[in-house]
Amino acid sequence: DAGVIQSPRHEVTEMGQEVTLRCKPISGHDYLFWYRQTMMRGLELLIYFNNNVPIDDSGMPEDRFSAKMPNASFSTLKIQPSEPRDSAVYFCASSEGGLEQFFGPGTRLTVL
Amino acid sequence: ILNVEQSPQSLHVQEGDSTNFTCSFPSSNFYALHWYRWETAKSPEALFVMTLNGDEKKKGRISATLNTKEGYSYLYIKGSQPEDSATYLCAFGGATNKLIFGTGTLLAVQP
Numbered sequence: 001d002a003g004v005i006q007s008p009r010h011e012v013t014e015m016g017q018e019v020t021l022r023c024k025p026i027s028g029h030d031y032l033f034w035y036r037q038t039m040m041r042g043l044e045l046l047i048y049f050n051n052n053v054p055i056d057d058s059g060m061p062e063d064r065f066s067a068k069m070p071n072a073s074f075s076t077l078k079i080q081p082s083e084p085r086d087s088a089v090y091f092c093a094s095s096e097g098g099l100e101q102f103f104g105p106g107t108r109l110t111v112l
Numbered sequence: 113i114l115n116v117e118q119s120p121q122s123l124h125v126q127e128g129d130s131t132n133f134t135c136s137f138p139s140s141n142f143y144a145l146h147w148y149r150w151e152t153a154k155s156p157e158a159l160f161v162m163t164l165n166g167d168e169k170k171k172g173r174i175s176a177t178l179n180t181k182e183g184y185s186y187l188y189i190k191g192s193q194p195e196d197s198a199t200y201l202c203a204f205g206g207a208t209n210k211l212i213f214g215t216g217t218l219l220a221v222q223p
Contacts, residue, residue: 033211042213042214042215043156043201044213045210045211048209048210050209055208055209056208056210091155091156095209098209099144099161099209100146100158101146101158102158103155103156103157104155105154105155
């Protein structure tokens with residue numbers, strides 16, 4: 001298996017632009033997690049899905065952030081409009097049964 | 113607010129030294145304790161998932177113990193090698209599948 005796939009790996013955008021991050025979980029995994037990593041706050045969970053249904057989005061910072069999982073093999077995290085404070089590394093992880101999580105390589109987002 | 117604390121924050125050891133780190137977590141509503149190894153510019157890689165009080169897990173030179181009653185876990189590395197240099201993260205899993213991560217222990221092993 002290729003593991004969790006994220007794209008793009010790097011994104012540089014200007015404040016106010018829409019940003020879409022993509023994730024393909026490991027085939028057969030029924031849980032998908034979106035995390036954000038910053039120097040100040042470390043690794044924090046934004047939202048997670050079970051069988052494509054959002055279960056807990058309490059970590060989503062504000063309404064500018066939204067996430068979808070239209071099917072078992074694809075999820076997006078969208079920021080609209082983006083702000084400089086959104087600059088971070090965004091990780092997607094997937095899990096079978098919700099226990100051990102496998103992380104993707106991350107997307108490094110820079111908002112100028 | 114659930115708090116997961118790791119100590120020390122960073123550690124510099126010589127090749128061949130053995131070392132250990134601590135993870136403290138809430139002792140209530142415990143479901144699982146995870147350890148991850150995170151190398152610079154890579155993604156976190158799962159080392160262990162432990163669910164039972166008294167659990168001990170081992171992978172090569174790395175081992176971990178778990179005490180859920182008092183809310184701590186230790187990670188041990190025997191005979192550290194330069195390739196062990198990484199950040200070691202622990203994460204507390206409660207009744208939900210949500211993980212709360214500690215801030216990690218940064219290990220640097222000098223040859």
